[in-house]
Amino acid sequence: MYTASTAFLEALAEAGVDYLFCNFGSDHPAMIEALAEAARSGRRLPKVITCPNEMVALTAAQGHAQVSGKAQAVIVHVECGTQSLAGAVHNVSKGRVPVLIFAGASPFTQFGELPGSRNEFIQWIQDVHDQRGIVRGYMRYDAELRTGRNIKQMTWRALQFAQSDPKGPVYLMGAREVMEETLDPAAQAGLAVEDFAPIAPAALPQEAVHALLTDLAGARRPLIVTSYLGRNTQAVAELQRLVGPLGIGVIESVPNAVNLPHDDPMYLGCQWNEPRQNPHLAAADVVVVIDSDVPWIPTVSKPAPGAKIWHLDVDPLKQDMPLWSIPARRVFRVHAQTALAQLNAGLDRIGLDVARIGERRAHYVRAHEARKQALASAEAKPMGDRLTAEYVTACVRAHVDADTIILNEGITNYPVVVNHIAPTRAGQMLNSGGGNLGWTGGAAIGAKLADPAKTVIALTGDGSYMFSQPSTVHWMARHYDTPFLQVVFNNRGWRAPRYSMLAVHPQGEASRAADIGVAFDPPPDYAGIAAAAGGAYARQVRHPDEVEAAVAEALRVVKQDRRAAVLDVWLPHLMEG
Missing domain, CATH: 3.40.50.970 (Thiamin diphosphate (ThDP)-binding fold, Pyr/PP domains)
Incomplete structure (x- = not known):
């Protein structure tokens, strides 16, 4: 049999998903059958990882995606399993981690009208008004699969959202009758996952590249504040290329990744909830915030009133945060690696005051070394x-x-x-x-x-x-x-x-x-x-x-x-x- 479940699993494999972190239930007979058939016939599908707890399933998928950069899939049981994903849904959303979550749904027939029709008492109890609504506020995309005939398109569209900036989780659900639907494999053969490519990275306007470099070159104490630039490891190398030649200090606010190696002399440390003003932030006359949800906590630490602030972020509006603002006058939705590469490429086209840059580099090197000694004592x-x-x-x-x-x-x-x-x-x-x-x-x-x-x-x-x-x-x-x-x-x-x-x-x-x-x-x-x-x-x-x-x-x-x-x-x- 070639069913909608077969096509769904094939779609995941064709999109590069390696693992299914699974907590199976009564809504998954067709999927379990498709996996068993694939194992017998040698069809390549993602590997099943049995997860006795749904939250662990999602944290495991998150950990894989954070290391590999590739979205993985989580399979859970109807609305109960969806709720048991618990706070891990918050983490993949706020952490902007690509992952596809699939949950079955209670059958929508009860007299045997279609394969998969209700045959267990629990299927009446687990039929809820808005299963997708349980997690909708955290998803980049959510949808119900209503036929197997377009299931690959729906799966790839979901993954397109998951893997386009700002990345994050997506949620699909499908009832047993849909997932049991028999399909013609030939009708699926002409579909191409390449038609659902993630959105290309966004760049800075050329005018902004020149203006920002001019501000950085002319500053006395330029500073970069970041939290999650380092989720993309290639962006870290671009940041190092920029801050070294220009003598720009870097602080991390609530870092989610390694944004700058700690042995780089421009690295000045991190700040979390410490109830004190960060001295480097207070002294900065040009501050560039790159990929940060909370660059500072204004009741305890913030830039000087006259500081010129730029904001470059994959999600500068913070669309999921009802209350959010920083006093930035230039704000851009950009891909950090791309924007930093633009800045590095533009360095040769601006005039640099060698003495000014040498003084501020020496200043930050002294601060870096003092911090290193204090940590060694602690x-x-x-x-x-x-x-x-x-x-x-x-x-x-x-x-x-x-x-x-x-x-x-x-x-x-x-x-x-x-x-x-x-x-x-x-x-x-x-x-x-x-x-x-x-x-x-x-x-x-x-x-x-x-x-x-x-x-x-x-x-x-x-x-x-x-x-x-x-x-x-x-x-x-x-x-x-x-x-x-x-x-x-x-x-x-x-x-x-x-x-x-x-x-x-x-x-x-x-x-x-x-x-x-x-x-x-x-x-x-x-x-x-x-x-x-x-x-x-x-x-x-x-x-x-x-x-x-x-x-x-x-x-x-x-x-x-x-x-x-x-x-x-x-x-x-x-x-x-």
Whole structure:
């Protein structure tokens, strides 16, 4: 049989989708049959990865796409599975990650009128008014498949949206009767995925190239602020080519990727929620914001009133954010790599004051070196028996090489991980790009599937570890041979809500309370969960003298024994400090 499900799976394969991250249900008989038929006949279709939890399925697809740059597919069960995708939908949307989500739908016939008609009680209960509406606000495109005859066109159109800037998730649904429809394979043969190419990258107008270069060349303290330029690793090289010759400082605001290698002398650090003015931002007279959702938090840190601000972004309107603005006078929707290449190509056509550029380059080099020394002091081995996140992260960094990918979900330790891993290669560090916790577990599996030769290390808070569904994650890691190291920063609770409370009510009653409802102490056996679910190497680390040996042994297990490893690292309690 050649059914609509066969054509759908073929369409995904022809579009370059490698994996189906699946949580099958009663709506998928035709798809399961098509996969079995393909396995028997040798038809090439994407490989099925069984995901016992839907959120893990989507985080795994996200991790794969973040590393490979290619959209992957997630298959879930009707509206229940759609809702179980949970906050991972937020992450792929806010992180602008291309992924196709397909959900079946309850059959629309009940007396056997068509193949796939209702035959289970649950199919009346799962028939809801607006299944697509559950996720519509997060999707770049959503549609219902109503016939198999145009299913390849619908699939490729969805992927065209997913892979066109600003990229993101797309959602398709189809009832059992549609997915069971028998088709003529010959009628599908003339269709071409090339007819649904992603939209070409957008460039700066030539006038803007000259004007921006003129502003940068004439500035005393030019500064670039970015958050996710480095999602495209080729853009990082273009940024380096620009800032070195022109002596332009670079700061990251809430970085989602490696936007500039940290050993570049123009790199000045990152800022997250720290309640202080960034001195480089305050001193800048020309600020270029490139690919950033939150370039600064204006109540605590912002440019000087007279600074000239340019905004270059894949999504400058921030269409999904009801409240958003920065005081930029020149705003362009552009592809960062393309725009930076234009700027580099135009350097020869403007006059450069060598003395001015030399002075500001020397200024930024001094700031870079001072920051480097301060970080080295912060990550020194503690003298007592209390661990610090800085020291633990530095011990991990000692094992990071060109074949290592770091996944950062440190939450209140986000900046610690960024600063003390200090990545020196584009693509070396990633985070979810969104605000839903529990990304690292599934993302580590997806990253490993995308590039099996890489060593994947996930650094996560204890709260986000629990959100990640570790029993599902570590079963999958063993079953699909995707071992990785997971380091859990265990402070026995959610420190972020405490920090938020103190920022608003620093002298309030809660500031003096011993328990504000955010601790889980004593904590679960985090490493033991992974050992029970997936045979992971499990170890608890409580003393500075244990860290180096624990990290070394855990990575030996990952690389040589091909088992996942979890280090449960005890930091000071969240209510301390």
